[in-house]
Amino acid sequence: MAIGFRKISYIYDADMPYFHDALKSIDLDIREHRITAIIGETGSGKSTLVQHLNALLIPQLGHIEILDHVIRPGKKNRKLKQLRKDVGLVFQFPEYQLFEESVLEDAAFGPRSFGYSKEEALDRARKALASVGIPESFFDRNPMELSGGQKRRVAIAGILASDPRILVLDEPTAGLDPDGTRLLLDIVLSLNREHGRTVIIVSHDNDMVYSYSDDTVLMSNGRVVYSGDTLSLFNNSRLIEENHLLVPRIVELKNRLREAGFEVSPSTRTVDELAEEIAGEIGR
Amino acid sequence: MLSFPFYFSIIHLMSVISVRDLKFRYDEKISLLDGISFDIEEGDYVAIVGRNGSGKSTLAKLLIGLETPDEGTITIDGKLLDDSNIDQIRRKMGIVFQNPDNQFIGATVRDDIAFGLENRCIESGEMNHLIEKYADRVGLVKLLDKEPEALSGGQKQRVAISGVLAMQPEIIILDEATSMLDPMGRRTIRELVEALHRERGLTIISITHDIEEAMDADECIVLNEGRIYAQGRPEEVFSDAAGIRSIGLDIPFLARVREAFRKHGIELESSDEEKMVGELWQLASGR
Amino acid sequence: MMRAGFGKYIALDSPFHRLDPRAKLLALVILVVSVFIPLNWSSYFLLAIVVFIVIRLSYLKLSFVLRTMKPLLFLLVFLFIINALTLKRGELLFEWRPLALYEDAVVFTVRIGIRLFLMIAFTTCLTATTKPLDLTLAIEYILSPLGIIKFPVHEVAMMISIALRFIPTLSSEAGRIMNAQKSRGVDFEEGRLFEKASAILSVAVPLFTIAFERAYQLADAMEARGYVPGAERTRYRALRYRRADGVLLSLSLTILVLMIISRICL
Numbered sequence: 113m114a115i116g117f118r119k120i121s122y123i124y125d126a127d128m129p130y131f132h133d134a135l136k137s138i139d140l141d142i143r144e145h146r147i148t149a150i151i152g153e154t155g156s157g158k159s160t161l162v163q164h165l166n167a168l169l170i171p172q173l174g175h176i177e178i179l180d181h182v183i184r185p186g187k188k189n190r191k192l193k194q195l196r197k198d199v200g201l202v203f204q205f206p207e208y209q210l211f212e213e214s215v216l217e218d219a220a221f222g223p224r225s226f227g228y229s230k231e232e233a234l235d236r237a238r239k240a241l242a243s244v245g246i247p248e249s250f251f252d253r254n255p256m257e258l259s260g261g262q263k264r265r266v267a268i269a270g271i272l273a274s275d276p277r278i279l280v281l282d283e284p285t286a287g288l289d290p291d292g293t294r295l296l297l298d299i300v301l302s303l304n305r306e307h308g309r310t311v312i313i314v315s316h317d318n319d320m321v322y323s324y325s326d327d328t329v330l331m332s333n334g335r336v337v338y339s340g341d342t343l344s345l346f347n348n349s350r351l352i353e354e355n356h357l358l359v360p361r362i363v364e365l366k367n368r369l370r371e372a373g374f375e376v377s378p379s380t381r382t383v384d385e386l387a388e389e390i391a392g393e394i395g396r
Numbered sequence: 397m398l399s400f401p402f403y404f405s406i407i408h409l410m411s412v413i414s415v416r417d418l419k420f421r422y423d424e425k426i427s428l429l430d431g432i433s434f435d436i437e438e439g440d441y442v443a444i445v446g447r448n449g450s451g452k453s454t455l456a457k458l459l460i461g462l463e464t465p466d467e468g469t470i471t472i473d474g475k476l477l478d479d480s481n482i483d484q485i486r487r488k489m490g491i492v493f494q495n496p497d498n499q500f501i502g503a504t505v506r507d508d509i510a511f512g513l514e515n516r517c518i519e520s521g522e523m524n525h526l527i528e529k530y531a532d533r534v535g536l537v538k539l540l541d542k543e544p545e546a547l548s549g550g551q552k553q554r555v556a557i558s559g560v561l562a563m564q565p566e567i568i569i570l571d572e573a574t575s576m577l578d579p580m581g582r583r584t585i586r587e588l589v590e591a592l593h594r595e596r597g598l599t600i601i602s603i604t605h606d607i608e609e610a611m612d613a614d615e616c617i618v619l620n621e622g623r624i625y626a627q628g629r630p631e632e633v634f635s636d637a638a639g640i641r642s643i644g645l646d647i648p649f650l651a652r653v654r655e656a657f658r659k660h661g662i663e664l665e666s667s668d669e670e671k672m673v674g675e676l677w678q679l680a681s682g683r
Numbered sequence: 684m685m686r687a688g689f690g691k692y693i694a695l696d697s698p699f700h701r702l703d704p705r706a707k708l709l710a711l712v713i714l715v716v717s718v719f720i721p722l723n724w725s726s727y728f729l730l731a732i733v734v735f736i737v738i739r740l741s742y743l744k745l746s747f748v749l750r751t752m753k754p755l756l757f758l759l760v761f762l763f764i765i766n767a768l769t770l771k772r773g774e775l776l777f778e779w780r781p782l783a784l785y786e787d788a789v790v791f792t793v794r795i796g797i798r799l800f801l802m803i804a805f806t807t808c809l810t811a812t813t814k815p816l817d818l819t820l821a822i823e824y825i826l827s828p829l830g831i832i833k834f835p836v837h838e839v840a841m842m843i844s845i846a847l848r849f850i851p852t853l854s855s856e857a858g859r860i861m862n863a864q865k866s867r868g869v870d871f872e873e874g875r876l877f878e879k880a881s882a883i884l885s886v887a888v889p890l891f892t893i894a895f896e897r898a899y900q901l902a903d904a905m906e907a908r909g910y911v912p913g914a915e916r917t918r919y920r921a922l923r924y925r926r927a928d929g930v931l932l933s934l935s936l937t938i939l940v941l942m943i944i945s946r947i948c949l
Binding site for chain 1: 856859860862863864865866867868869870884885888889892893
């Protein structure tokens with residue numbers, strides 16, 4: 113198990129009359145080497161949960177096991193820096209965190225903060241930038257000169273440069289055009305499939321979740337309503353209805369085909385797979 | 397036989413927006429728009445699509461006069477757009493920008509909708525009526541006294557639309573108004589825009605890279621590298637899957653479905669999901 | 684919820700909250716001037732009564748107002764020490780060789796203390812009962828005659844009100860950027876000077892970038908919506924004088940006059 117939440121509760125403004133209990137005794141396991149999506153309405157507790165992954169927030173109750181760290185309530189948690197290196201958290205619109213004078217320096221900032229020497233940091237930065245498709249000619253440029261999609265990839269490189277074992281991405285494709293989206297998701301996919309990194313994606317885009325994630329965690333009102341296989345979640349009409357989930361287009365089509373009398377396998381994920389299946393049935 | 401210039405000038409008179417040979421350079425090396433010409437009829441819902449960098453956002457700014465073209469002309473409602481009449485012409489147009497926060501000027505929803513009215517020197521007493529009316533049209537009456545920090549992106553964009561409607565324009569430009577929103581927010585805005593188009597016969601120009609949104613429009617203009625790549629009804633324009641993909645866009649979901657079935661020798665004609673399923677069933681039971 | 688905060692607006696519905704911000708602002712100026720005129724204790728007593736009445740009419744807690752004075756206490760102690768060492772007139776009150784405390788030093792310090800207390804109390808009542816935006820409107824209105832010397836009063840007021848609107852937005856953006864940089868290993872609490880400077884830059888530079896981009900986009904939006912700096916425009920939030928405002932102003936002026944008289948005659 114990469115991550116284990118054990119009876120985690122978190123309350124915002126606990127000592128105020130207007131406190132808000134964002135996480136209510138959460139028990140959750142996230143598997144290593146998989147792509148796990150975290151979905152849920154705004155206010156369901158997704159971002160609160162995610163901020164516990166690298167100890168930006170510390171729970172008031174319960175404890176969290178992340179790789180070989182254990183986070184407990186109180187101020188005694190040590191070695192948080194190491195945790196933040198192991199769990200790379202990429203926020204929404206990460207291009208806003210760029211601030212150094214050159215693309216290379218900014219990508220090297222993370223490794224520097226985590227204690228690598230200047231040479232090592234720059235070397236790691238170069239490799240990370242290459243892995244996200246940023247050409248060398250860009251390395252000396254001011255980050256602000258780049259396009260939105262390029263800046264985003266530089267920001268992600270900045271997190272990858274510290275070689276995190278777990279990568280967490282909050283709405284990674286927000287605001288990107290189709291090309292940018294495709295590029296980014298290819299990068300994420302290769303990080304998981306080729307390098308075995310555990311990837312966690314927080315998203316509202318259920319089409320993307322259905323196509324790319326192995327597991328899904330569905331949150332509602334501070335609780336985990338579902339945690340498991342992605343396909344099973346979106347084939348479960350009760351859960352979809354109860355949680356007002358936006359159904360991925362392919363699932364909608366599959367449902368219609370089923371209603372019309374076709375036999376559709378629950379594990380069909382892409383349009384091509386679906387066409388092949390249906391064409392096969394028609395041929396018979 | 398009447399001459400071509402005569403017909404040309406007639407079309408010119410009928411279109412509410414006419415763009416001819418528009419060119420705009422960022423600097424000597426980079427040309428954002430490289431000779432664009434098109435006409436938009438009154439009451440049309442036109443989608444202008446293209447990847448980031450295709451020139452579409454520049455086009456939006458040129459249409460509302462925030463930038464001046466290096467070459468070419470823009471004619472709105474028969475009047476040639478230039479510095480002298482820009483304020484007049486702007487009265488007929490409203491624009492909603494991409495970033496929900498960076499166009500929200502007022503301290504509350506009310507104050508923001510009022511901003512445009514204040515600029516038009518509407519009397520204070522009349523303003524309240526307009527504000528309530530147009531807040532109601534976009535479903536925000538309960539949020540009138542909220543501050544922007546308390547609103548979601550979709551709600552803020554609805555405030556922007558409400559502010560635009562309150563000025564009673566003939567033309568509404570949406571400059572990637574949904575690209576920073578989540579799917580729920582995008583859907584709300586799309587439905588609102590479609591409804592407004594139906595009810596009021598407004599001319600709507602939607603600049604977007606969201607292909608499903610472009611399918612809502614009557615007509616689609618596809619830009620690539622500062623030029624028009626294709627123009628026509630959305631179904632026609634997006635039927636050229638390879639071409640559309642080559643310029644960095646995607647084709648609509650149903651077009652992808654059709655393409656996938658084509659690979660297996662099945663040609664589907666319907667443009668609607670329900671009918672498509674029906675077609676497939678026909679094929680299955682026909683054997 | 685009434686945390687001490689000099690300048691913080693407290694949302695209540697008191698008679699004072701309902702007064703016109705212009706009247707309140709003018710009254711404040713008049714009353715603050717009045718505080719600095721008289722020299723005798725009975726005048727200060729009268730002013731103190733006025734302050735207490737205003738505090739009650741604003742539905743504020745006395746403890747809240749007193750808490751805004753806390754930073755003052757330190758200043759007063761410091762002032763007292765200086766005065767004790769320099770003012771050597773009046774009756775000798777206390778001696779502890781080689782130091783000697785004279786009457787004047789005590790009187791002078793107490794007088795300054797009272798004046799500062801009154802001034803801050805009056806100002807706190809203004810800021811606690813008036814929304815920043817309303818205050819901006821009031822300032823704009825009062826300064827509008829400056830338009831004669833071509834000072835862009837309305838444009839400045841517009842800029843201030845937009846800045847106010849964005850304070851909470853920038854604040855939450857700063858928080859988000861801090862979280863993003865913490866996730867990159869930045870430690871905002873510990874570290875040597877160089878690291879601390881780097882930490883601050885990692886938040887400041889993005890904030891500035893966001894602010895500039897925002898400024899450009901806002902300018903476009905404002906222009907597209909027909910805003911022309913310097914042109915005439917109407918106001919949605921119209922300020923209207925009511926009788927109570929007139930009463931406030933007349934009372935303030937009365938107090939001013941009384942203080943002038945007390946200074947001259949006593």
